[in-house]
Amino acid sequence: MTVFHFFNCAILTFGPHAVYYSATPLSEYDTLGTSIKAAVVYLGTALVKLVCLATFLKVSDNESFDPYQELLKALIGFIDVAGLYFALTQLTHRNISQNHKFQAVGLGWAFADSVLHRLAPLWVGARGLEFTWDYILQGLEANANLVLSISLAALGSLMWLRKNKPKTLIPIIYICAGIVATMPSITSYLRRGLGWYFPEVVGFQLFTSLIMAFISWQLFAACQRPSA
Amino acid sequence: MGHGKPGQRQVLESVYSVIALFFILVACVELCDAATVVDVYRLIQYDMSGAQFGSRLANLNHHAGSLHSPPGSDLSRTVLIIPLRELNITFVREYITQKQPLGGLLILLPQMFSPENRETAKSSRETDGEDVLKNVLAELENLLTHSKIPYPVYFAFEDDDIEAVLADVKRNDATGQPATATTGGYKLVVSVPEPKKRASPTITNIQGWLSGLKTDGDTNQLPTIAIVASYDTFGAAPSLSVGSDSNGSGVVALLEIARLFSVLYSNPKTRGRYNLLFGLTSGGPYNYNGTNKWLRSFDQRLRESVDYAICLNSIGSWDKELWVHVSKPPENAYIKQIFEGFSDVAEELGITVGLKHKKINISNPRVAWEHEQFSRLRVTAATLSELSAAPELLESTGSLHDGRQFVNETAIIKSVKLVAESLARHIYGHKGKNIQIFAENSSLAVNPSYIKSWLDLLSQTPRVAPFLSKNDPFILALKKELEDHTDEVNVQHEVLDGVFTFYDSTRASLNIYQVASVTFDLLLLLVLGSYLIVLFSFLVITTRGLDDLISLFRRPPSRKVKTA
Incomplete structure (x- = not known):
């Protein structure tokens, strides 16, 4: 019964990634290699991030919100953006269109994030007898994270790969990318600074991820038009 | 090769430590x-x-x-x-x-x-x-x-x-x-x-010996007075069976009496002409099995030298009345002497002491009072207790409700005074005279804080004999305490015999x-499945168009046609 629950939570956490891959043209163009490369880059980035966090951050015993520390954390969070930049521009991809490349990179990125941050707690916690909503919420959070990752990858590909984009849209693109990149810090602030509970935070994440996805989609479409 | 082996070992060791760490983590989880x-x-x-x-x-x-x-x-x-x-x-x-x-x-x-x-x-x-x-x-x-x-x-x-x-x-x-x-x-x-x-549970008896003063040329052995209390318990939950009243109060009183007489006996001028024998016996709930073993281990001369024995049992929660239980008829000269000694002092202390006589039935294995084990070996003995009637087997031996808060320290202090005073009068021959040896505010006064601290300790220590090991800290503490107050301490380990078998944990x-229930998980699975299907359809429609989605479902029949 509890293995059943674990199975459910695993479907919620990792299912959307698989569905995204199989439902979109990604599977037709066989972009799995790109996703795997992105995942490897994510692992490297996570390692660098850990080292930075361990070097620059003080360990606080209490769960209080310290603005200076959080600012530092947000700055370290931007290492993610650097990693994504590397994955999008420096890696040699098979000859796939930009349109599919950012999706593949975002998907691999989000999947690696889910595996790294959620698989172990899930395995340990969801199989126990005790029932909590935490693992279901965590699965929802993984969904929001997938959407955010793909949005960020889309914005990144607009910033770094597309040369002829409408001038008026450039600031909007950068602002949106900034917002998406600082999303982890925002949720951390909500949780610790404002004392929101986990369900509220997850709801907020889902909501904002959908909005950001919509905006990035519109931006992407707007940039697509003149070139097309 | 010579270099390879230590390296290999190092690798192995590091692997072991990683494995150990992993198991520790799993255990914590x-x-x-x-x-x-x-x-x-x-x-x-x-x-x-x-x-x-x-x-x-x-x-x-x-x-x-x-x-x-x-x-x-x-x-x-x-x-x-x-x-x-x-x-x-x-x-x-x-x-x-x-x-x-x-x-x-x-x-x-x-x-x-x-x-x-x-x-x-x-x-x-x-x-x-x-x-x-x-x-x-x-x-x-x-x-x-x-x-x-x-x-x-x-x-x-x-x-x-x-x-x-x-x-x-x-x-x-x-x-x-x-x-x-x-x-x-x-x-x-x-x-x-x-x-x-529990394989062969042991019971441990602790005996302390305070020898009296022998005058020169006196070849006869000095008479001995024994003070005995059984210290172990039996209750519904062995780990909660602390028995503050039964028989923690008796143990506390015995220790305090030993302390008082050790003060008296340390000075040759006040050393009495009686040996004092203090016995902390185990196996009390099981027909005083430990007392029986202890008495049988005495040699004949010692057993004959025992003038009388006083057993202390449940003396911690009475108000006015204590009972002296005996198994010889009250007309017996020794019994009379013991009882009069008690009642004289009781009168001065403003309490009443009653005498209860209960015959022993040798054929009945039930031993309701500790003194009956003495009586069976023809040693005069009495039990001082607040209980007016003999308890049944495994009753009043440290029940769950027998806790510290239901025990009255002043009752124990009074009992100690009663026993010590009457003993002292007997030993020093002040019988019938109104002399307070253990008067308050004297150096020989009963020490309430000593009684309180021992009572507190006893009230936190479960003492069911089969679950007390031979070298349990509590037994060692009792032994050390008696060593402080007496000349010689012997510890006797015996196997609890008879009909009892105990189980651990x-x-x-x-x-x-x-x-969560199974139905909840089933429902969740349904919701998640439909969510993924909707997501799939949505993604297919937005990225490839509706026709593709429909064609996905049409493919299987077309393949069948091909194979046919």
Whole structure:
């Protein structure tokens, strides 16, 4: 019964990634290699991030919100953006269109994030007898994270790969990318600074991820038009 | 090759350490995942002459239920949680005597019965409710220890966590859906190994010897007076059986008497012409088995030199009246002498002492009082006790309700004065004279803080003999204390013989899990499945168009056509 629950939570956490891959043209163009490369880059980035966090951050015993520390954390969070930049521009991809490349990179990125941050707690916690909503919420959070990752990858590909984009849209693109990149810090602030509970935070994440996805989609479409 | 081996070993060692670390992590995780962990104490499990008594199982893995569950529902896979305050003794009695199936029983005791509860007697005495609870608990204990119960029975103390769980369970039961595997609720899990027999339980008697003053040329052996108290206990939950009154009070009194006489005997001028023998005996609940063994180990000369023995039993919660129990007729000269010694001093102290005579039936194996073991060996002896009648086997030997807060220190102090004073008058020949040897404010006064500290220690130490090892810290502490007050201390280890067999795992941790039902998980699976299908369709439509989605479902038949 509890293995059943674990199975459910695993479907919620990792299912959307698989569905995204199989439902979109990604599977037709066989972009799995790109996703795997992105995942490897994510692992490297996570390692660098850990080292930075361990070097620059003080360990606080209490769960209080310290603005200076959080600012530092947000700055370290931007290492993610650097990693994504590397994955999008420096890696040699098979000859796939930009349109599919950012999706593949975002998907691999989000999947690696889910595996790294959620698989172990899930395995340990969801199989126990005790029932909590935490693992279901965590699965929802993984969904929001997938959407955010793909949005960020889309914005990144607009910033770094597309040369002829409408001038008026450039600031909007950068602002949106900034917002998406600082999303982890925002949720951390909500949780610790404002004392929101986990369900509220997850709801907020889902909501904002959908909005950001919509905006990035519109931006992407707007940039697509003149070139097309 | 020479270089390769140490390197390999290093690698191996590091691998081992990683593996060890992993197991430690896993162990931590396994320990911490329950919502609530409660210390629980199992009902004693024992065999008496082959007949089985007590809780016969220890492992528990069932859903929680309460008394509010609808009548007639199947409780064979339910752990009933019953707070003592709501316990209906006739219901439990019926349930046990009719041998109705039950998954388990968890009885919640009020905090006042906890050995950790240090509340003093006075502040909690006033309420009548406590006496009612005490009586219910005594009745319950008697019922549980004397019946064979084929499911685990545990005791726990009320606290906020478990009360919250109980409130939830009650609410569920009240709505008429008892907790089973399909409706969720709480699951109570105690995982302990199968209870094992305690192989040959030992009982330990401790004897202290304070020798009297021998004048030169006196070839006769000095007469001896023995003061004896049995220190071990027996109760419904071995880990909670502290027996503050029965017989912690007797042990405390004995230690204090030993201390007082050690002061007197340390000075040759005040050293009496009697040897004093102090005996802390074990096996008290089992017909004073330890006392019997101890007496039989005496050599003939010592046994004949014993003038009389005074046994102390349950002297910690009386108000006005104490009883001297004897097995020789009251007309007997020695008995008369002992009783008069007591009653003279009692009069001065403003208490009454009654004499109770109970004949010994040699053919009956039951030994109700400790002095009867002496009497069987023709040694004059009496038991001083607050109990007016002989207790039944395994009764008044450290029940759950026999805690520190129900014991009155002043009662013990008075008893100590009574015994010490009458002994001293007998030893120094001041019989009938009104001389206070252990007067208050003198250097020989009874020390209340000594009594209090020993009583506190005894009230926190469960002392069921089969679960006390030979070198238990408590036994060593008693031995050391007697060593401080007497000339010579002997410790005697014996095997508890007779008909009793005991089983271990007396305490455990109860994990309380809040569990979801199978139906919930099924529903969740359905929701998730439809979510993924919707997501799939949405993605296909937005990225490839509706036609593609439809063509996805058309493909299989077309393939069939091909193969055909």
